[in-house]
Amino acid sequence: MKILIDEGKCVGAGTCVLAAxxxxxxxxxxxxxVLLDADPPHTSxxxxxxxxxxxxxxxxxxxx
Ligand code: SF4
Numbered sequence: 001m002k003i004l005i006d007e008g009k010c011v012g013a014g015t016c017v018l019a020a021x022x023x024x025x026x027x028x029x030x031x032x033x034v035l036l037d038a039d040p041p042h043t044s045x046x047x048x049x050x051x052x053x054x055x056x057x058x059x060x061x062x063x064x
Pocket of ligand 1: 014
């Protein structure tokens with residue numbers, strides 16, 4: 001699994017962090033997403049998929 005994020009699209013909603021806190025974080029200064037793990041274990045796939053599906057800005061792409 002590979003995760004791609006588009007910081008330019010991110011609106012700092014934080015939904016991804018709530019869905020998968022091991023993989024996503026947000027910058028303190030502006031709330032923009034920070035990718036903690038671009039290639040997480042497959043056990044994280046459901047949470048990562050959920051994060052991508054719920055991101056209001058469609059800023060997360062999951063490549064399996
Ligand atoms: S859910 Fe989407 S818009 Fe919100 S912080 Fe994560 S990547 Fe950014």
